Amino acid sequence: MYTSRKAGVDTGLLRFDKMAKITLNVNGRKHTLDLDPTTPLLYALSDDLELRGPKFGCGLGQCGACVAIVNGTAVRSCITPVSAAEGKEIVTLEGLGTPENPHPIQKAFIDQQAAQCGFCLNGVILTAKAFLDKNPKATEGQIQQALSSVLCRCFTHTRMQAAILHYQKVVSK
């Protein structure tokens, strides 16, 4: 007989019934949530705050779909405890711009029609933005390195890289 998964294992990580008031600063607004502090930031953003930008892709920090920018750095919100983001400035895809008034990097993606299903766009755009804002003079090789663990399974790579290079022209001016 087989017994499944982590059945019966009761580690500290699995204790999640200790709720705490946690205040998050998301896209310039403060939200106080009653959460288990070990909850990944992604769940606070996509479930409690019902934001559509950050997405669950793998839950393992491997694909990038969940990325949020925390204090200027792209983080994998699916493996970042919400407690680690408290008091920091969190920016999600909807925090950059709107369809009517998109941020320059969003505009570059729209202009290049750089998506198919669009599910990965959150991680692609935020990872590239956080990197280029800090490294506006990065080489193409360095940009690729920054995107080396971001996945697009529609393989819209050509247009996405073009859109990112277009944004680099904007930030490096």
Add this chain to the structure above:
Amino acid sequence: MRREARNALDRRGFLKSAGALVVGFSMFHRDGLAQFGGTAIPGSPDNRQLDSWLAIGADGAVTAYSGKEELGQGISTAQQQLVAEELCVSFDRVHLIYCDTALTPDQAYTSGSQSHPANFNHGNLALACATAREALVSMASQRLGVPAARLSVTDGVISGGGGKVGYGELIGGKKLNLTLNPAAKRRNPHEWTVLGKPIGRPDMAAMATGQFEYVHNVRLPGMLHGCVVRPPTVGTSVASVDEDSVKDVAGIVKVVVRKNFVGVVTQKPWQATQAANRLKVTWTPGVGLPPQSDYYSSLRNQPSQDVLLVDSKDTMQTLAGAATLLKATYNHPYQMHGSVGSSCAVADVQGDKATLYSPSQGVWYQKTTGAMILGLKPENVHVIFRRGSGCYGLNGADTVSYDALVLSQAVGKPVRVQLSRKDEMAWENFGNAWTIDERVGLDAKGDIITWEHEAWTPSRGNRPGSSTPGNVVTGNLLGFEPAPFSPGPAQEPRAYNNGSNGVPSYVAGRVGGKDGGTGTVKSEKALVHNLKSPFWTGPLRSPARLQNTFAHESFMDEVAARVKADPVEYRLRHLRSERVIGVLKASAQAARWDTRPSPKPGNSRAGTVTGRGVACVAYEGDNGYTGIVVEVAVNQDNGNVWVKRMWVAIDAGPISNPDGLRNQAEGGALQGMSRALGEEVTWDNEKVTSVDWRTYHSLPLGIELPPIECVLVNRPDDEATGAGETSITVVAAAIGNAVFDATGVRLRQIPFTPERVMAELKARG
């Protein structure tokens, strides 16, 4: 099978074929066309009625209803262009609604590269629009007292003879009450002003700014969250579930056990994940899995259900009398859809009624099979398509829809379920594994005089169709069986059908006294052995077509090299289809093809060398045409293969949106590259082991990309064909052929990992 013949099949034929195995799934796509004129699933708007397709508001704005959904492939934009073009209104005046079982015509699956042919030729949405425009002009003619021939339409306003009247004024808000008119004239493609233009996707801005609602973002009042507990190994059953193991979990609502289906429902999604991880389930031992190391050779010794595609009955004699005999075996692994977002669905089952928000490619089949799972009447199940992460075929969308239905029914409240990465990857319906033999006989001049193709491919399950929920894992865990496997000998082919590209492009394809193929070789045989698979399988972008084409096009290259012929010239010698010849020549021309035999003379046997390869195909025999040339660099010290450039020519008939077509061609080419170089499902003796992005290798975004030049061959006077699965079909063969050109080493097994390349290079010496 020609398109007319396919259209003539009735829905019953379609449903019958739904249970068949590999050729079954190719038939499956194609026979999906049969619905038009057939009987729709009860409760769906009547496909023959104009009002099922179009509504015109008092302000003249047009609402169009389609049964073909947007999956990320851009078809909703093209459909909006089609409606605008045919009705002579501006693009922005058209609102498109697709795939809601209560609102839109039942157009079966959105799959098999059938949306473009189904809705852009002389039927369905295109015909509805043409019927409406003619009817409106006729009404205007009566209203204005001006002959219809003297009227013209500009942006929904009909004018002529000094008068004018708008669509809104003529019919706004009222039903048209007409049946589709088969004689209605489409607008002349040479005069298109909206179709054929590179109009940007209306959903792009919402996607790029995080506003777009995916199924993952659907939130219903009182909604709870579910998580499933899948078996730890293949072929196990539930022995016992210890519900007490999660009784202390915060937010726990219910543990749900139905036969071998196990799941939990909680207040919040993270709680559901935690509860599923903590739930103690005891399982019986699994059935065990065959060793992966000799899986391909094991396929040859199993009971099989055989399908004969062509057989001129003279291949054995012709092979025996040939001046030269060549043969080779090609292997292709199980691969996965691997959607970047794991699959998600939201269900709300209340009493005897259910509403399902599903990313399935077959909402009408979710209605009927969902009803079977719930024990409800199909007419009480309402399925609304919401886009998921790109699926590329039968990913976890159908199975997670069942998960959501079952869990919602158990708690009587709306439930959202999103699969874990592991549950998505271990249990999705993988693209089938294949082992393929190719044999040819050559005459004294080196031309092919006979070609035999023999393939072995295992499958289990498929799309659920209208009545087989056991074709995906959740249905099976609930006690429904997958479509039965019935071994048996092949029947004589009754009609030519190259829907799975089992027949190479270079043979005549003679069935029933008619040549249906695209080539010249008259002595021909193509035989498929369908086998049982231990894993779930189902259509993955270019199913069977890609694997067969890898074998055919690699082998054609081997034959050309053997007779020291140029690979393009040698292909042209054996082709008769103008459209295949067209794309082959167009890709070669774009690449400035260097005419000479392979391998490339003068390449060193150490260090990095370059080479070029070509491949072409008539996708499904007649549903889209592609030629490709790739240039590769091979590092002979570590076995790394890198694609340096690609040139892709595509002919999909009249181009509906050139930028959308280019996006599909580019994405297909790179997805094909990822599948050729790295993607392979792996397993141990009891379970799948490629269950995340460390163990299943997809090329990430951050790579040095090959520039891709697309040549879009526009054929305004031909029928619209499929487009999205064309370029991916030819990539693996072209890369393998380029590696041969560079190194003299032939790669016959996908993926072309550095280890495999090094092994071949060592064997070469």
